[in-house]
Amino acid sequence: MSTALTGPSSSKASRVIGLLALASTAILLLVGLVLSPPEVDQADSVRLMYIHVPSAIASLYLAFGVTFIGSVIYLRTQSTFWDLMAHAGAEIGVMFCAFVLLTGMLWGRPTWGVYWQWDPRLTSTVISFVLYLGYLAVRKMDLDPAVRSRRAAILGIISFANLIIVRYSVQWWRSLHQGNTVGRDTQMDGLILFSFFWGILTFTLIFTWLLIHRFRLAWYEHQAGATSLDDAIAARRAERTPPLAGEAL
Amino acid sequence: MHWQYVIPGYVIVFGGLAGYIWTLLARIRAVAEQVPEEKRAFLD
Amino acid sequence: MAVLAVVVFQGLRNARVFFLNVDEAIAQKTDLGERTFRMQGIVVSEEGNASDGAFLFTVAFNDATANIQHIGPEPSDLFDLGEPVVVEGRWNGDVFQSDQILVKHDESYVEDNPNRVDYELDPS
Numbered sequence: 133m134s135t136a137l138t139g140p141s142s143s144k145a146s147r148v149i150g151l152l153a154l155a156s157t158a159i160l161l162l163v164g165l166v167l168s169p170p171e172v173d174q175a176d177s178v179r180l181m182y183i184h185v186p187s188a189i190a191s192l193y194l195a196f197g198v199t200f201i202g203s204v205i206y207l208r209t210q211s212t213f214w215d216l217m218a219h220a221g222a223e224i225g226v227m228f229c230a231f232v233l234l235t236g237m238l239w240g241r242p243t244w245g246v247y248w249q250w251d252p253r254l255t256s257t258v259i260s261f262v263l264y265l266g267y268l269a270v271r272k273m274d275l276d277p278a279v280r281s282r283r284a285a286i287l288g289i290i291s292f293a294n295l296i297i298v299r300y301s302v303q304w305w306r307s308l309h310q311g312n313t314v315g316r317d318t319q320m321d322g323l324i325l326f327s328f329f330w331g332i333l334t335f336t337l338i339f340t341w342l343l344i345h346r347f348r349l350a351w352y353e354h355q356a357g358a359t360s361l362d363d364a365i366a367a368r369r370a371e372r373t374p375p376l377a378g379e380a381l
Numbered sequence: 382m383h384w385q386y387v388i389p390g391y392v393i394v395f396g397g398l399a400g401y402i403w404t405l406l407a408r409i410r411a412v413a414e415q416v417p418e419e420k421r422a423f424l425d
Numbered sequence: 426m427a428v429l430a431v432v433v434f435q436g437l438r439n440a441r442v443f444f445l446n447v448d449e450a451i452a453q454k455t456d457l458g459e460r461t462f463r464m465q466g467i468v469v470s471e472e473g474n475a476s477d478g479a480f481l482f483t484v485a486f487n488d489a490t491a492n493i494q495h496i497g498p499e500p501s502d503l504f505d506l507g508e509p510v511v512v513e514g515r516w517n518g519d520v521f522q523s524d525q526i527l528v529k530h531d532e533s534y535v536e537d538n539p540n541r542v543d544y545e546l547d548p549s
Contacts, residue, residue: 165387169536170537171537172537174503176383177387179387181534183394230397231397234390238389238390239386239390242503243501244529245525249527251443263429307443308511308529311531320534321536322536342405345406349405352409352412355420355421356415
Protein backbone atom coordinates (compact mmCIF):
# COMPACT_ATOMS: atom_id res chain seq x y z
CA MET A 133 0.00 0.00 0.00
CA SER A 134 2.46 2.66 1.07
CA THR A 135 5.62 3.37 -0.80
CA ALA A 136 8.31 5.66 0.55
CA LEU A 137 7.11 8.84 -1.11
CA THR A 138 3.44 8.41 -1.87
CA GLY A 139 0.43 6.68 -0.49
CA PRO A 140 -2.40 5.66 -2.80
CA SER A 141 -4.06 9.04 -2.47
CA SER A 142 -1.28 11.56 -2.30
CA SER A 143 1.94 12.69 -3.88
CA LYS A 144 4.44 15.31 -2.80
CA ALA A 145 3.00 17.88 -5.17
CA SER A 146 -0.61 17.28 -4.19
CA ARG A 147 0.31 17.47 -0.50
CA VAL A 148 1.89 20.89 -1.00
CA ILE A 149 -1.17 22.09 -2.90
CA GLY A 150 -3.42 20.64 -0.21
CA LEU A 151 -1.59 22.44 2.57
CA LEU A 152 -1.59 25.70 0.62
CA ALA A 153 -5.34 25.32 0.04
CA LEU A 154 -5.96 24.72 3.74
CA ALA A 155 -3.88 27.73 4.80
CA SER A 156 -5.53 29.86 2.15
CA THR A 157 -8.98 28.75 3.34
CA ALA A 158 -8.11 29.73 6.91
CA ILE A 159 -7.07 33.20 5.74
CA LEU A 160 -10.21 33.50 3.61
CA LEU A 161 -12.42 32.71 6.59
CA LEU A 162 -10.55 35.18 8.77
CA VAL A 163 -10.57 38.04 6.26
CA GLY A 164 -13.94 37.26 4.70
CA LEU A 165 -15.91 36.70 7.89
CA VAL A 166 -14.04 38.72 10.52
CA LEU A 167 -11.66 41.40 9.27
CA SER A 168 -13.48 42.74 6.21
CA PRO A 169 -16.24 45.30 6.79
CA PRO A 170 -19.89 44.93 5.83
CA GLU A 171 -20.94 46.50 2.54
CA VAL A 172 -22.84 49.78 2.62
CA ASP A 173 -26.07 48.38 1.09
CA GLN A 174 -25.77 44.60 1.36
CA ALA A 175 -24.39 44.65 4.93
CA ASP A 176 -22.89 41.27 5.85
CA SER A 177 -24.50 39.35 3.00
CA VAL A 178 -21.68 40.69 0.78
CA ARG A 179 -19.57 38.01 2.49
CA LEU A 180 -21.43 35.38 0.48
CA MET A 181 -19.80 36.89 -2.61
CA TYR A 182 -16.37 35.74 -1.41
CA ILE A 183 -17.45 32.14 -1.94
CA HIS A 184 -20.13 32.63 -4.62
CA VAL A 185 -17.95 34.22 -7.29
CA PRO A 186 -14.95 31.89 -6.64
CA SER A 187 -17.31 28.88 -6.86
CA ALA A 188 -18.59 30.20 -10.18
CA ILE A 189 -15.06 30.58 -11.52
CA ALA A 190 -14.01 27.13 -10.25
CA SER A 191 -17.11 25.53 -11.74
CA LEU A 192 -17.94 27.29 -14.98
CA TYR A 193 -14.44 28.29 -16.08
CA LEU A 194 -11.96 25.88 -14.52
CA ALA A 195 -13.83 22.59 -14.07
CA PHE A 196 -16.09 22.73 -17.11
CA GLY A 197 -13.18 24.23 -19.05
CA VAL A 198 -11.18 21.08 -18.29
CA THR A 199 -14.16 19.00 -19.40
CA PHE A 200 -14.37 20.94 -22.67
CA ILE A 201 -10.64 20.69 -23.43
CA GLY A 202 -10.58 17.03 -22.41
CA SER A 203 -13.60 16.30 -24.61
CA VAL A 204 -12.11 18.01 -27.67
CA ILE A 205 -8.74 16.28 -27.29
CA TYR A 206 -10.41 12.93 -26.61
CA LEU A 207 -12.47 13.11 -29.79
CA ARG A 208 -9.35 13.91 -31.80
CA THR A 209 -6.89 11.49 -30.22
CA GLN A 210 -8.87 8.99 -28.09
CA SER A 211 -6.47 9.88 -25.28
CA THR A 212 -7.40 8.05 -22.07
CA PHE A 213 -5.77 10.76 -19.98
CA TRP A 214 -8.01 13.49 -21.40
CA ASP A 215 -11.09 11.30 -21.29
CA LEU A 216 -10.59 10.79 -17.56
CA MET A 217 -9.70 14.45 -17.05
CA ALA A 218 -12.96 15.51 -18.71
CA HIS A 219 -14.89 13.22 -16.38
CA ALA A 220 -13.02 14.48 -13.31
CA GLY A 221 -13.67 18.12 -14.26
CA ALA A 222 -17.40 17.53 -14.74
CA GLU A 223 -17.93 15.95 -11.33
CA ILE A 224 -16.06 18.71 -9.50
CA GLY A 225 -17.79 21.35 -11.61
CA VAL A 226 -21.26 20.04 -10.74
CA MET A 227 -20.44 20.32 -7.04
CA PHE A 228 -19.16 23.89 -7.37
CA CYS A 229 -22.14 24.76 -9.57
CA ALA A 230 -24.46 23.61 -6.76
CA PHE A 231 -22.53 25.93 -4.44
CA VAL A 232 -22.97 28.81 -6.91
CA LEU A 233 -26.74 28.31 -7.03
CA LEU A 234 -27.18 27.86 -3.27
CA THR A 235 -24.97 30.77 -2.18
CA GLY A 236 -26.59 32.92 -4.85
CA MET A 237 -30.04 32.13 -3.49
CA LEU A 238 -28.93 32.93 0.06
CA TRP A 239 -27.57 36.25 -1.19
CA GLY A 240 -30.65 37.00 -3.29
CA ARG A 241 -33.13 36.76 -0.44
CA PRO A 242 -31.77 39.69 1.63
CA THR A 243 -30.74 41.69 -1.44
CA TRP A 244 -33.43 41.32 -4.09
CA GLY A 245 -36.07 40.13 -1.66
CA VAL A 246 -36.47 36.66 -3.21
CA TYR A 247 -34.41 33.48 -3.30
CA TRP A 248 -35.08 32.84 -6.94
CA GLN A 249 -36.13 34.55 -10.17
CA TRP A 250 -36.07 33.11 -13.71
CA ASP A 251 -33.60 35.77 -14.70
CA PRO A 252 -31.31 35.07 -17.72
CA ARG A 253 -28.16 34.56 -15.63
CA LEU A 254 -29.86 32.33 -13.07
CA THR A 255 -31.72 30.34 -15.70
CA SER A 256 -28.65 29.72 -17.87
CA THR A 257 -26.69 28.63 -14.78
CA VAL A 258 -29.36 26.08 -13.86
CA ILE A 259 -29.28 24.81 -17.45
CA SER A 260 -25.52 24.30 -17.08
CA PHE A 261 -26.04 22.42 -13.86
CA VAL A 262 -28.60 20.11 -15.48
CA LEU A 263 -26.45 19.59 -18.61
CA TYR A 264 -23.43 18.50 -16.60
CA LEU A 265 -25.60 16.27 -14.39
CA GLY A 266 -26.64 14.70 -17.69
CA TYR A 267 -22.97 14.36 -18.59
CA LEU A 268 -22.35 12.45 -15.35
CA ALA A 269 -25.39 10.28 -16.08
CA VAL A 270 -23.95 9.39 -19.51
CA ARG A 271 -20.73 8.44 -17.74
CA LYS A 272 -22.69 5.96 -15.63
CA MET A 273 -24.46 4.36 -18.58
CA ASP A 274 -23.81 0.71 -19.18
CA LEU A 275 -22.23 0.98 -22.62
CA ASP A 276 -19.11 -0.04 -24.40
CA PRO A 277 -16.45 2.26 -22.80
CA ALA A 278 -15.41 3.74 -26.14
CA VAL A 279 -19.01 4.59 -27.09
CA ARG A 280 -19.68 6.02 -23.65
CA SER A 281 -16.58 8.19 -23.71
CA ARG A 282 -17.45 9.45 -27.17
CA ARG A 283 -21.02 10.37 -26.19
CA ALA A 284 -19.78 12.06 -23.04
CA ALA A 285 -17.23 14.04 -25.02
CA ILE A 286 -19.87 15.28 -27.45
CA LEU A 287 -22.06 16.35 -24.52
CA GLY A 288 -19.04 17.98 -22.90
CA ILE A 289 -18.61 20.14 -25.99
CA ILE A 290 -22.31 20.98 -26.41
CA SER A 291 -22.59 21.94 -22.74
CA PHE A 292 -19.67 24.29 -23.06
CA ALA A 293 -21.59 26.36 -25.61
CA ASN A 294 -24.17 27.06 -22.94
CA LEU A 295 -21.43 28.43 -20.68
CA ILE A 296 -20.89 31.23 -23.18
CA ILE A 297 -24.56 32.11 -22.72
CA VAL A 298 -24.05 32.14 -18.94
CA ARG A 299 -21.06 34.45 -19.28
CA TYR A 300 -22.77 37.00 -21.52
CA SER A 301 -26.34 36.61 -20.23
CA VAL A 302 -26.02 39.75 -18.15
CA GLN A 303 -24.98 41.72 -21.22
CA TRP A 304 -27.21 40.20 -23.88
CA TRP A 305 -30.43 40.39 -21.89
CA ARG A 306 -31.79 42.57 -19.17
CA SER A 307 -31.29 40.74 -15.94
CA LEU A 308 -31.92 41.10 -12.26
CA HIS A 309 -28.45 39.71 -11.63
CA GLN A 310 -25.76 42.37 -11.59
CA GLY A 311 -23.21 42.66 -14.39
CA ASN A 312 -19.98 40.68 -14.32
CA THR A 313 -18.25 41.69 -11.10
CA VAL A 314 -14.68 41.07 -12.06
CA GLY A 315 -13.85 42.88 -15.24
CA ARG A 316 -12.28 45.95 -16.70
CA ASP A 317 -13.61 48.37 -14.14
CA THR A 318 -14.08 46.52 -10.92
CA GLN A 319 -15.86 48.72 -8.41
CA MET A 320 -14.78 47.47 -5.03
CA ASP A 321 -13.22 48.89 -1.93
CA GLY A 322 -10.04 47.68 -0.18
CA LEU A 323 -10.72 44.66 1.98
CA ILE A 324 -13.83 43.70 0.03
CA LEU A 325 -11.70 43.57 -3.13
CA PHE A 326 -8.98 41.65 -1.29
CA SER A 327 -11.48 39.08 0.04
CA PHE A 328 -12.85 38.60 -3.48
CA PHE A 329 -9.46 37.87 -4.99
CA TRP A 330 -8.34 35.81 -2.02
CA GLY A 331 -11.49 33.74 -2.46
CA ILE A 332 -10.67 33.19 -6.12
CA LEU A 333 -7.09 32.16 -5.23
CA THR A 334 -8.31 29.81 -2.51
CA PHE A 335 -10.90 28.13 -4.70
CA THR A 336 -8.37 27.75 -7.52
CA LEU A 337 -6.08 25.89 -5.11
CA ILE A 338 -8.93 23.74 -3.82
CA PHE A 339 -10.00 23.03 -7.40
CA THR A 340 -6.47 22.00 -8.39
CA TRP A 341 -6.20 19.63 -5.44
CA LEU A 342 -9.62 18.15 -6.19
CA LEU A 343 -8.83 17.70 -9.88
CA ILE A 344 -5.58 15.85 -9.13
CA HIS A 345 -7.38 13.52 -6.73
CA ARG A 346 -10.50 13.01 -8.79
CA PHE A 347 -8.30 12.21 -11.75
CA ARG A 348 -6.34 9.75 -9.62
CA LEU A 349 -9.59 8.00 -8.73
CA ALA A 350 -10.59 7.84 -12.39
CA TRP A 351 -7.15 6.52 -13.30
CA TYR A 352 -7.27 3.77 -10.66
CA GLU A 353 -10.76 2.83 -11.76
CA HIS A 354 -9.54 2.66 -15.32
CA GLN A 355 -6.53 0.55 -14.36
CA ALA A 356 -8.60 -1.73 -12.14
CA GLY A 357 -11.13 -2.15 -14.92
CA ALA A 358 -8.40 -2.73 -17.48
CA THR A 359 -6.96 -5.52 -15.35
CA SER A 360 -10.17 -7.42 -14.86
CA LEU A 361 -12.07 -6.49 -17.99
CA ASP A 362 -9.34 -6.72 -20.59
CA ASP A 363 -10.38 -10.17 -21.65
CA ALA A 364 -14.10 -9.53 -21.40
CA ILE A 365 -13.93 -6.41 -23.57
CA ALA A 366 -11.74 -8.11 -26.10
CA ALA A 367 -14.25 -10.92 -26.32
CA ARG A 368 -17.20 -8.52 -26.70
CA ARG A 369 -15.41 -6.46 -29.35
CA ALA A 370 -14.65 -9.60 -31.31
CA GLU A 371 -18.36 -10.46 -31.50
CA ARG A 372 -19.25 -7.12 -33.01
CA THR A 373 -19.09 -6.88 -36.76
CA PRO A 374 -19.93 -3.18 -37.48
CA PRO A 375 -17.23 -0.61 -36.67
CA LEU A 376 -17.77 1.35 -33.45
CA ALA A 377 -16.78 4.81 -34.56
CA GLY A 378 -19.66 5.62 -36.88
CA GLU A 379 -22.54 4.58 -34.70
CA ALA A 380 -22.09 6.75 -31.62
CA LEU A 381 -25.08 8.99 -30.92
CA MET B 382 -26.89 42.11 9.56
CA HIS B 383 -27.94 39.18 7.34
CA TRP B 384 -25.67 36.71 9.13
CA GLN B 385 -28.57 34.25 9.03
CA TYR B 386 -27.92 33.96 5.28
CA VAL B 387 -24.12 34.15 5.42
CA ILE B 388 -23.55 31.31 7.90
CA PRO B 389 -25.63 28.68 6.03
CA GLY B 390 -23.79 29.64 2.82
CA TYR B 391 -20.38 29.03 4.36
CA VAL B 392 -21.58 25.83 6.04
CA ILE B 393 -22.95 24.48 2.75
CA VAL B 394 -19.78 25.28 0.80
CA PHE B 395 -17.10 24.24 3.28
CA GLY B 396 -19.18 21.41 4.73
CA GLY B 397 -19.89 20.23 1.19
CA LEU B 398 -16.22 20.41 0.26
CA ALA B 399 -15.17 18.52 3.38
CA GLY B 400 -17.76 15.83 2.72
CA TYR B 401 -16.75 15.51 -0.93
CA ILE B 402 -13.05 15.29 -0.06
CA TRP B 403 -13.72 12.69 2.64
CA THR B 404 -15.69 10.51 0.22
CA LEU B 405 -13.20 11.06 -2.58
CA LEU B 406 -10.28 9.85 -0.46
CA ALA B 407 -12.31 6.83 0.66
CA ARG B 408 -13.17 6.02 -2.97
CA ILE B 409 -9.52 6.33 -3.96
CA ARG B 410 -8.34 4.02 -1.17
CA ALA B 411 -11.02 1.45 -1.95
CA VAL B 412 -10.21 1.24 -5.64
CA ALA B 413 -6.44 1.49 -5.13
CA GLU B 414 -6.51 -1.91 -3.44
CA GLN B 415 -7.65 -3.45 -6.70
CA VAL B 416 -4.81 -1.91 -8.68
CA PRO B 417 -1.40 -3.54 -8.57
CA GLU B 418 1.33 -1.18 -7.35
CA GLU B 419 3.10 -1.12 -10.70
CA LYS B 420 -0.04 -0.01 -12.53
CA ARG B 421 -0.81 2.99 -10.28
CA ALA B 422 1.67 5.47 -11.63
CA PHE B 423 0.66 7.88 -14.36
CA LEU B 424 2.47 10.63 -16.17
CA ASP B 425 5.80 9.36 -14.89
CA MET C 426 -34.63 15.76 -20.07
CA ALA C 427 -38.09 16.81 -18.96
CA VAL C 428 -36.57 18.96 -16.24
CA LEU C 429 -34.27 20.53 -18.77
CA ALA C 430 -37.17 21.22 -21.12
CA VAL C 431 -39.13 22.98 -18.38
CA VAL C 432 -36.11 25.02 -17.39
CA VAL C 433 -35.34 26.04 -20.97
CA PHE C 434 -38.97 26.90 -21.61
CA GLN C 435 -39.29 28.99 -18.45
CA GLY C 436 -36.01 30.65 -19.20
CA LEU C 437 -36.76 31.55 -22.80
CA ARG C 438 -40.21 32.81 -21.97
CA ASN C 439 -38.90 35.15 -19.33
CA ALA C 440 -35.46 35.91 -20.68
CA ARG C 441 -36.79 37.45 -23.88
CA VAL C 442 -37.50 40.58 -21.90
CA PHE C 443 -37.05 40.15 -18.20
CA PHE C 444 -38.40 43.63 -17.57
CA LEU C 445 -39.54 46.78 -19.34
CA ASN C 446 -38.27 50.19 -18.30
CA VAL C 447 -40.82 52.73 -17.06
CA ASP C 448 -40.82 54.71 -20.31
CA GLU C 449 -41.38 51.54 -22.38
CA ALA C 450 -44.11 50.29 -20.06
CA ILE C 451 -45.94 53.60 -20.49
CA ALA C 452 -45.50 53.59 -24.26
CA GLN C 453 -46.86 50.04 -24.50
CA LYS C 454 -49.67 50.56 -22.03
CA THR C 455 -52.49 49.76 -24.45
CA ASP C 456 -50.77 46.60 -25.70
CA LEU C 457 -50.01 45.44 -22.18
CA GLY C 458 -53.62 45.84 -21.06
CA GLU C 459 -54.06 43.93 -17.81
CA ARG C 460 -51.18 41.54 -18.43
CA THR C 461 -48.67 40.92 -15.67
CA PHE C 462 -45.14 42.06 -16.45
CA ARG C 463 -42.03 43.43 -14.75
CA MET C 464 -41.02 47.06 -14.83
CA GLN C 465 -37.74 48.64 -13.85
CA GLY C 466 -37.28 52.13 -12.47
CA ILE C 467 -35.45 54.14 -9.86
CA VAL C 468 -37.34 54.91 -6.65
CA VAL C 469 -37.81 58.70 -6.68
CA SER C 470 -40.28 59.20 -3.86
CA GLU C 471 -42.10 57.28 -1.17
CA GLU C 472 -45.66 58.27 -0.35
CA GLY C 473 -46.04 55.75 2.45
CA ASN C 474 -49.01 53.52 3.27
CA ALA C 475 -52.50 54.13 1.99
CA SER C 476 -55.59 53.46 4.12
CA ASP C 477 -56.19 50.14 2.32
CA GLY C 478 -52.73 48.90 3.34
CA ALA C 479 -51.12 49.45 -0.06
CA PHE C 480 -47.60 50.86 -0.06
CA LEU C 481 -47.30 53.83 -2.42
CA PHE C 482 -44.16 55.02 -4.14
CA THR C 483 -42.99 56.45 -7.44
CA VAL C 484 -40.38 55.14 -9.83
CA ALA C 485 -38.79 56.89 -12.79
CA PHE C 486 -36.71 55.94 -15.80
CA ASN C 487 -35.69 57.95 -18.87
CA ASP C 488 -37.76 60.97 -17.76
CA ALA C 489 -40.91 58.88 -17.39
CA THR C 490 -42.46 58.29 -13.98
CA ALA C 491 -45.03 55.83 -12.70
CA ASN C 492 -46.98 55.65 -9.46
CA ILE C 493 -46.79 52.25 -7.82
CA GLN C 494 -49.41 50.77 -5.54
CA HIS C 495 -47.85 47.75 -3.89
CA ILE C 496 -49.80 45.06 -2.08
CA GLY C 497 -47.63 42.09 -1.19
CA PRO C 498 -44.49 41.09 0.65
CA GLU C 499 -42.26 43.86 1.97
CA PRO C 500 -39.25 44.65 -0.19
CA SER C 501 -35.75 43.86 1.07
CA ASP C 502 -33.82 46.25 3.34
CA LEU C 503 -32.03 47.60 0.30
CA PHE C 504 -35.20 49.35 -0.90
CA ASP C 505 -34.41 53.05 -0.75
CA LEU C 506 -34.67 56.32 -2.63
CA GLY C 507 -32.35 56.30 -5.61
CA GLU C 508 -32.19 52.49 -5.79
CA PRO C 509 -33.29 50.66 -8.95
CA VAL C 510 -36.17 48.25 -8.41
CA VAL C 511 -38.05 45.77 -10.58
CA VAL C 512 -41.75 45.64 -9.75
CA GLU C 513 -43.99 42.83 -10.94
CA GLY C 514 -47.63 43.58 -11.56
CA ARG C 515 -49.96 45.29 -14.05
CA TRP C 516 -51.39 48.60 -15.13
CA ASN C 517 -54.62 49.72 -13.53
CA GLY C 518 -55.37 52.98 -15.28
CA ASP C 519 -52.38 55.20 -14.67
CA VAL C 520 -51.32 53.34 -11.55
CA PHE C 521 -49.10 50.26 -11.58
CA GLN C 522 -50.40 47.61 -9.19
CA SER C 523 -47.44 45.66 -7.87
CA ASP C 524 -47.40 42.23 -6.22
CA GLN C 525 -43.66 42.01 -5.80
CA ILE C 526 -40.75 44.40 -5.45
CA LEU C 527 -37.26 43.19 -6.35
CA VAL C 528 -34.38 45.46 -5.44
CA LYS C 529 -31.75 45.39 -8.15
CA HIS C 530 -28.19 45.61 -6.95
CA ASP C 531 -25.37 46.68 -9.25
CA GLU C 532 -21.82 45.36 -9.31
CA SER C 533 -20.36 48.03 -7.06
CA TYR C 534 -19.19 47.10 -3.59
CA VAL C 535 -18.52 49.89 -1.11
CA GLU C 536 -17.11 49.35 2.36
CA ASP C 537 -19.38 50.38 5.15
CA ASN C 538 -16.76 52.59 6.73
CA PRO C 539 -17.47 53.31 10.40
CA ASN C 540 -16.23 56.89 9.88
CA ARG C 541 -18.82 57.47 7.19
CA VAL C 542 -22.07 59.03 8.35
CA ASP C 543 -24.81 56.55 7.63
CA TYR C 544 -28.28 57.39 8.77
CA GLU C 545 -29.57 53.95 7.75
CA LEU C 546 -27.72 52.01 10.39
CA ASP C 547 -29.24 51.67 13.78
CA PRO C 548 -26.51 52.57 16.27
CA SER C 549 -27.75 50.08 18.85
